[in-house]
Amino acid sequence: MGPYSGDYDRNRGGKNSLISASNLLLIIFTSTVAFCIVYLSPDLHFGTTSLVYKPLWTIKTLSFTWAGFQFVLFTLVKLRSPGKGNDISNACGLIHKARKSLLMELRNLILLFLxxxxxxxxxxxISILFGAYIFENFEETFLFSVLVSTLVSLPCLLVNELDYEAWNRFISGCCLPGVESYVMTVACCSLLGAWVGAVPIPLDWDRPWQVWPISCSIGVVIGHGTGLLLCTAHAGFNVLQQFRRGKSKLF
Incomplete structure (x- = not known):
């Protein structure tokens, strides 16, 4: 199982969970607040207006900014999560283990990037199969693909990493533990938003936001934000329930 997933549904607040309920809420809540700040703040110029009039710059900047934020957030939560303990008492063993762990993390990071x-x-x-031109607007199509991959695929990669069982469970969509179920929800909302955003493109309204891939980009961003809001509300409700039962501590 990936280091960010845990038996949230089976061991609610238990000591054996690799990620606690409060850490789960921290991921979802921090992502939601940061996404709202990045997208809605007029000073950052990442909003709908910027997507309409400066689509390439906005998509490119938003994609790389959000990818960096997700990587930092999940890394910090991984470090914050309790480990399994350390049975090695001598310094040489600790150094050897740290070096080996660093090499494994570097290898995993390269594979995740690929x-x-x-x-x-x-x-x-997929965008081409759904009607985008192969050569015309190539940059627009590719940057849209980067945006969708950042909002849909990257969180899944950070959660499941290279764990075959986690990916098999994730793709099948059954018995997903807490953080995996939330990542799945956000991914589905993002893809649904991209699909809905394609609906106005063939209509003869002659609006600037109907140009490919502006409406789809707006749709995937709004879908992603909606998924984050839904997951924040659900995770907050679950943590509050556990806190009332005395089974979890808030941060």
Whole structure:
């Protein structure tokens, strides 16, 4: 199982969970607040107006900004989560273990980056299959694919990492523990938003936001934000229930 997933549904607030209920709420709540600040703040110029009049710059900047934020957030939560303990008492053993762990993390990071790049290419191909031009507007299509991959694939990669069982459970969609179920919800809302955003493109309204891929980009961003808000409300409700029962501490 990936280091960010845990038996949230089976061991609610238990000591054996790799991620506590409060950490789960921290991920969702921090993501929601940060996303609202990034997208809605007029000083940052990442909102709908910027997507309409400066789509390429906005999509590119929003994608890389949000990708960096997610990586930092999940890394901090991983460090904050309790480990399994350390049975090695001598300094040489600790150094050897830390070096080995660092090499494993570096290898995993490279593989995750390659999977993220493959996801961008996959969404680019899917966009073409759904009607985007192959050569015309190539940059627009590819940047839209990067945006979708950042909002949909990257959280899944950070949660499941290279765990085959976690991915098998995630793809099947059954018995998902807490953080995996929330990532799935946000991903589905993002994809639904992108699909709904494509509806106005063929209509003859002659609006500037109907140009490819502006409406789809607005749709995937709004869908992502909606998914985060729904998950924040659900995670907050679950943590509050556990806190009332005395089974969990708030942060």
């Amino acid at each position: 999977l993220y790049a493959a996801s961008c290419i996959a969404f680019h191909v």
